[in-house]
Amino acid sequence: MISFVICLCLLIGGYFTYGKLVDNTFGPDDRETPAVAINDGVDYVVMxxxxxxxxxxxxxAGLGPIFGALQGALWGPIVFLWITFGTIFAGAVHDYFSGMLSERNNGASIAEVTGKYLGNRMKAVMRVFSVVLLVMVGTVFAVGPAGLLVKLLGEKGVTGPFANTAVWLAIILAYYFIATFISIDKIIGKIYPLFGICLIVMAVGVAIGMPLNGFHTPEIWTNFYSMHPANTPVWSFMFITVACGAISGFHSTQSPLMARCLKSERQGHFVFYGAMVAEGVIALVWAAAGCSIYEVTGGLNTGLSEALGAGQSAAIYDVCVKTMGSLGVILxxxxxxxxxxxxxxxxxRSARLTLADWMGLDQGSYVNRLKLxxxxxxCGAFLGFGNSFGLFSYQVIWRYFSWTNQTLAMLVLWSASMYLASEKKNFWITAVPATFMSAVSATYFSMAxxxxxxxxxxxNNxxxxxxxxxVVAVVFLGLFMKASAKHRMSDGTKTAA
Incomplete structure (x- = not known):
């Protein structure tokens, strides 16, 4: 329990120390933000x-920091270190720059931001990459809840249309259409804060419920080795698996949504860096739950693996019930x-905005929004109903997400590094995690x-x-150093001229 508390304190302290350093390096000022300057009443709305x-x-977040952290707990309490330091030095830095660089570019989507700093070829790749990734994520997060609703209602004896996965999938997709189409402050701005609070309360309840119910959290220093029941390597599988709990490229597709709603640039530290630290705290709690509730003599066994094998939602339900009782069921x-x-x-919604930036379509127009x-x-319906009718596998749609997700994070960090280099600022705060994530992504790609x-x-070779x-990480760092040096020399020549 001591190592868990230490990591928790490091995460919170990281927000006030390293997070402030990152914010000062970027240098927010009092310029007019896109939310104030554009304010179209749809996507650009001050909140x-x-x-x-x-x-x-x-x-x-969603369930990312919960699913990933529980999976990461299979390696044992060493996962605490990646969640803690990955969040402070990589994930929160990634989220901050993806949001603030978007804000500095009129709320542009991450594909446009990346293209500006890494070139038009990368912009073209990122446009396609981002839209495909977002549609896959949106589809998976429709199919999963639809299936779970049918399972829960079936256990309650409900029959008829509402015991059909396709019916619930259609309802969820209809909601998606409405939420994607209308102004961001009409649904998202009103109900999301409530669910955000629920996510925090659920994590607090689990954290308090573990010791109260007699669950002991193992210490890092007495379990500093891989406990994975399948002997899956720590490097780089654990770093990819935890994903949203430490760093996630998906976040860079979401940050521009809030970049279009900032009243002041000075809010970026709290909104972007702070939200990722909060997600890291949530992930740390759930990783501790995975290590504590399913711990046996000699470390972890297949108990957690079996719990996750019953379905990630089932594992979450089990943890909540064991730590919070009846309140846990509701949460x-x-x-x-x-x-x-x-x-x-x-x-x-982010996919719509990415396409809108790509095609130059004004989203203040109802017709243009409908076109997207x-x-x-x-596409979401095709993939979702294809899964429901056995044409596609849920796992097939999802299994490529983890690697592409971290590769996207890597590219965004390199983009931020180029921005900082061009501004003659300390680019190492992004170049170091970019190099690290390059090694992670390349290693995973070569053996997963x-x-x-x-x-x-x-x-697994x-x-x-x-x-x-x-080698890939060193090459990428070398290419960056060469490109940034040329950029600085070019700026120096223009200044001298």
Whole structure:
């Protein structure tokens, strides 16, 4: 329990110390924000800071920090270190710059921001990459809750149309369409803060309920080794698996939503860096729950693996009941149903804005919004109903998300590094985590079963994957240093001239 408390204090302290350093490096000022300058009443709407924080938290979190943290707990309490330091030095930095660079570019989507600093070729790649990723995320977060609702209602003896997954999927997609289409302050701005509070309350309840119910959290220093029941390597599988609980490229697609609603640039530290720290705290709590509730003599066994095997939603339900009793049942239901849905609708909304920036379509027009909402939700319906009728597997749609998610985070950090280099500011605060995530993504890609690991020679071949990841990271850092040096020399020449 001591190591858990230490990591918790480090996370909170990181917000006030390193987070402030990051904010000062960027240098927010009193310029007019896009929310004030554009204010179209649809996507550019000024909202109060507390609401921006809670909406951002729910946008980036959903059930990501819970699912990922529980999966990460399979490696044992060493996962606490990645959640803590990954959040402070990588995830929160990534979220801050993805939000503030968007804000400095009139609330542009992350594809446009990346293209500005990494070139037009990368912009073209990121546009396609972002939209595909967002549609996949939105679809998965519709299919999952629909299936769970049918399961829960079936246990209560409900029959008829509402015992059909396709019916609930249609209802959720209809909600998605409405939330994607109308003004951000009409639904998202009103109900998201409530669910954001529920997410925080659920984490607090689990944290307090663990010691009260006699669950002992193992210490890092007495369990500093991998406890994974399948002997899955820590590097880089744990770093990819935890995802949203430490760093997630998906967040960079969500931050521009709030970048369009800031009244002042000085709100960025609390809204972007702060929300990611809050997510890190939530992830730390759930990782501790995974390590504590399913602990046996000698460390973790297949208990947690079996709990997750029954379904991630079932595992969340189990943890909530064991730590909070009847209150946990209510919070668990809100969490496993509402939180994924609220991440899904903002995924489709972000996809709409990415396409709008790409095509130059003014989203103040109802007609232009319809032109994008209809095909986007149509793709979601095709994938979602395809899963329901057995045409696609839920796992097939989802299993490529983890690697692409962290690769996106890597690209955003390199973009932020180029921005800082061009402004002659301390680019190491983003270049170091960018280099690290380059190694993580390349290593995972070279041996994971859903990537190069499809080929028997590469599957879990650490002798090849580890050096490959290091080489890729060094090459990327070298390319960045060369490009940033040219950029600085070019600026110097212009100044001298």
């Amino acid at each position: 109060p800071q507390w609401k921006l924080f809670l909406v951002q938290l729910l946008n980036i 668990a239901m809100l969490g496993v149903i509402a939180c994924p849905i609220t991440s899904g609708d903002t995924a489709f 909402c209809v095909p986007l939700l149509g 079963p859903e990537c190069l690991g499809l080929i028997p020679f590469f599957k 650490v002798a090849f994957a580890y050096p490959f990841g290091i």
